Amino acid sequence: MRRTTLAMALALMALAACKEEVAVLPDPVELTPEAAGYYCQMTLLEHEGPKGQIHLDGLPAPLFFSQVRDAVAYLMMPEQSHDVVAVYVQDMARAKSWAAPGLDTWVPAADAVYVVDSRKLGGMGAPEFVPFSDEGAARAFIAEHGGELRQFADFTAADVLAPTGPADAEDGADDDVADRLNALTDPKGD
Template sequence: MTKRLLAAVAGLAMAAALAGCTGNEATTRPLPVTMNEEAVGHFCQMYVLDHEGPKAQIHLAGFDKPLWFAQVSDAVAYLKDQERDGSVSAVYVSDMGKAVSWAEPGADNWIDGENALYVINSARTGGMGQPEAVPFSSKEAADGYIAAKGGIAVRLDAIPDGYVHPAADLTASVGNAGQSGSAE
């Protein structure tokens, strides 16, 4: 009888241990972080508050602090990068429908980046002077922005790679370098 009891207890212990290995564990999604003067852009390494327009924060699994982006298009470029490290656990973007102004996108009006509507091809550029993907939580707010600034509304996965990775114009920075001829 003791051997049977021991076998039953061992079997229950093994079943309980295996139950933790199913991969169905609930993962908690990190909440958005309030943007403050310590938020530094992931790509530019500049304070995000020093730049106008919408911002983004991306949370990676296993990290306590988010990656900050001075413009949303940079965050989209990061998400589309095949070589990025880390598993994304949450993406939050400024809801520009609730922003005080373009200069003040808000410190706490974050919306889920996966559910936002993004206006692209508008007359506005982002905080780093590049084409911006302007996020909104509602179609009405996006439509109002489009009426004023132009553009089209798309979901995150429909933003074209070329929009966030524009082709570089090397001739502007190279000038006459590399041309044959005499130097003065």
């Protein structure tokens, strides 16, 4: 179902780009020191790695995301209140470095190829979808940092909403959470 939502958003953006009577898609907004991540509310320039921005119908400014993966997660969630008009990600083929991807290196998300499952973590310390406008640059990144290629339209809800990293249930994290919850509900502390 979430894959359908992403496919519909891409189709609407493509349709809007083709119709002359539809308003021109907004340009990506250059990052400023005040730009804050939608989920974390931390300034984006404090985080390494690529970022994302989503323009919504009726809103004057885009939503910024500290990681590309967070932007894709937003697209998968049913709680959205506005139609998606445009989605941009930072192009790591044009980035100065991982630490400083640039203020104006944006590319339409649907036009990029992504490296997933690499050893590089995004700005919030989670696995990242690393976007490239050039497949050769993406393959060079894979040679150095591992991972595999993926297209934007192929992302699913499971790719972004499933647990990741060392806090996965496989390492006993769920047991720790259960123990803490039991301690909170046990008045004796037993």
